[in-house]
Amino acid sequence: MGKFKELLQEMRRTPKESTVEAATTIAQVAVFSVVQLKEYCREHDLPQSRSKLQLVQRVSVHLKLPEAGASTEIQRQRPLKYPKLAVHDIAYKLKSWIYTCAKNASLRGDTTPELLTMDIHNAADHWAGDHTTCSYVHGMKKCVVENWTGGKEAKYPEGGKTHKAVKEFLKKYITETKMKCYIRARENFISEIFHSVINKFSTKRIHFDASHTARLACAAMDWNENIRRDVRATYQHASNDTAVRRRAKTNRVMVERTSHWKKALAATVFS
Numbered sequence: 001m002g003k004f005k006e007l008l009q010e011m012r013r014t015p016k017e018s019t020v021e022a023a024t025t026i027a028q029v030a031v032f033s034v035v036q037l038k039e040y041c042r043e044h045d046l047p048q049s050r051s052k053l054q055l056v057q058r059v060s061v062h063l064k065l066p067e068a069g070a071s072t073e074i075q076r077q078r079p080l081k082y083p084k085l086a087v088h089d090i091a092y093k094l095k096s097w098i099y100t101c102a103k104n105a106s107l108r109g110d111t112t113p114e115l116l117t118m119d120i121h122n123a124a125d126h127w128a129g130d131h132t133t134c135s136y137v138h139g140m141k142k143c144v145v146e147n148w149t150g151g152k153e154a155k156y157p158e159g160g161k162t163h164k165a166v167k168e169f170l171k172k173y174i175t176e177t178k179m180k181c182y183i184r185a186r187e188n189f190i191s192e193i194f195h196s197v198i199n200k201f202s203t204k205r206i207h208f209d210a211s212h213t214a215r216l217a218c219a220a221m222d223w224n225e226n227i228r229r230d231v232r233a234t235y236q237h238a239s240n241d242t243a244v245r246r247r248a249k250t251n252r253v254m255v256e257r258t259s260h261w262k263k264a265l266a267a268t269v270f271s
C-alpha cells in the first residue's frame with residue numbers, strides 16, 4: 001500500500017512544508033490533513049471543527065497569512081490540481097476503504113481476488129455518488145441501506161476530472177495480482193516474532209547439529225507459555241515535536257514472562 005504517498009504527490013501540486021507553522025500561504029495550509037490541522041488547533045487553543053475548510057481558515061487566520069480573513073472560497077484560491085481530493089481527504093479515506101474491503105473479502109471467505117479488486121475500484125464511483133456496484137458487492141453498505149440517491153453525499157461530480165483521476169489511479173495500482181495477497185486480511189507479524197524467539201534458543205551464528213530440533217521445541221514451548229500475556233500498562237514516548245508525538249506508537253508493558261515449561265521438562269526428563 002506504499003503508493004498512497006505517490007497518490008498524494010500526484011494529486012497535490014503544492015509541496016508540503018515540514019510543519020503547519022512553516023506554511024506561508026493558505027494553499028500550503030490546505031495541504032495538511034484534517035488530523036494535522038486539528039492537532040495544530042488543539043495546541044493553540046483554537047476551536048475545533050470537522051470541516052477541513054473551517055480548519056484551514058482558522059489556522060490561516062491564526063498564522064496571520066495574507067488574505068486569510070477573506071478566504072471564504074479556499075478551493076478557488078489554492079493551486080491544486082484536484083482540490084476536492086484534499087478537501088475530502090480522499091487519500092486517507094482510500095486507505096481505510098481498502099482495509100474494509102479486505103476485511104469483507106476475508107469474511108466472505110473469498111478465494112479469488114476479483115470481487116475484492118472490484119470492491120476497491122468501486123470507491124471512485126461511490127464517492128461520485130454512483131452506488132450501483134455498492135449494492136452488488138455488499139448489500140449492507142451505509143449508502144445502500146440509506147439509499148443515497150441524487151449524489152447528495154457525493155464528494156466530487158460524476159464523470160468529472162477528479163472522478164476520472166481517482167478511477168485511473170485505482171486501475172493502475174490496484175490490480176488483481178497485487179490484491180491476491182490481501183484477500184485474507186492477515187498480517188505476518190506473529191511469525192516474525194516467533195522467529196525472534198527461535199533465535200534466542202538456536203542462535204543463527206552457530207550450527208547446532210544434534211540439538212537443533214530440541215532447541216526448536218524449546219522455542220515453541222516458551223512461545224506457547226508466554227503468548228497473549230496480559231497488558232499491565234500502556235505508555236507513549238513524550239516529545240516536544242508534534243510530528244514525532246503523532247507517529248509515536250502506544251507501548252505496552254506486559255506481565256513478566258514465565259518459564260514453567262522448563263521445570264515440567266526437567267521433571268519429566270530427570271525424574
Ligand SMILES: [Zn+2]
Pocket residue numbers: 126130131134141143144
Ligand atoms: Zn456506495
